[in-house]
Amino acid sequence: MRLLDGLITRLLDGPLEALVTKKVDERVEALKLDALYSHRWHGDESRLRIDETAIVNNALFNVSGGTITVGKDAFFGHDVAILTGTHDIEKFGRERQMAFPRSGRDVVIGEGVWLASHVLVLGPVTIGDHAVVAGGSLVREDVAPYTVVAGRPAKVVKTIARPDAAEATPQEAQAESP
Known part of the structure; x- marks a missing residue:
């Protein structure tokens, strides 16, 4: 055997x-x-609202200081971080670790927004519909719809033409001016 x-x-x-x-x-x-292609979150997952049509790849969502809403058809590059949390710099040691707001730092990412890779968003902030945030940017203030922002901190670099905006003929533009 x-x-x-x-x-x-x-x-x-x-x-x-x-x-x-x-x-x-x-x-x-x-x-x-x-x-x-799997996102992560820190805090209460019920404070994270991602539309089923959104693509968030491997984003990190910190919902300790507010809610995060990701709109329809929004999409993210890789390694995007959306943070609602902050800490009190006037505190020290363990107290600094534990002293953070539990609400009021909401982040809203509108419909069709594109956040390129390595974007960092610090709430409270709203990124308007169809806006684009360039790779590596730091968003600390609201971003208007149909704009492109870039940099650290992010600044407007371009306005995107709205698809429903009709092109005015020179005669129409002249008739509208006083």
Whole structure:
């Protein structure tokens, strides 16, 4: 019986090890992909409202100081962070860690907003519909709809033409002026 067990072990050892290695490698790759397309949150998850059509990839949402709302068709690049929390710089040690507002620092991200990779948003702030925030930007103030902002802190660099805005002919523009 020992001889037969040894023979079976030698016959199966290579193929079985290769199969196990292949399956482990596939699972590791799947986990890497999952990490790129799974958001994380800190605080009460019920304070996070993401429209089902939004794509947030691997964003981090901190809802400790307010709610976060992500509108219809909004989409994020990778490593975006939306933070409602802050701490009291006048406190020290453990007291500083625990002294933070529990509400009032809401973040609203409107319909069709694009937050490019590595954007940091600090609430309270509203990013208006169809606005674009350039990669690596820091948003500390409200962003008007149909604008492009960039920088640290983010500043308006362009206004986007609204799709429903009709082009006025030169005659119409002249008739409207006083």
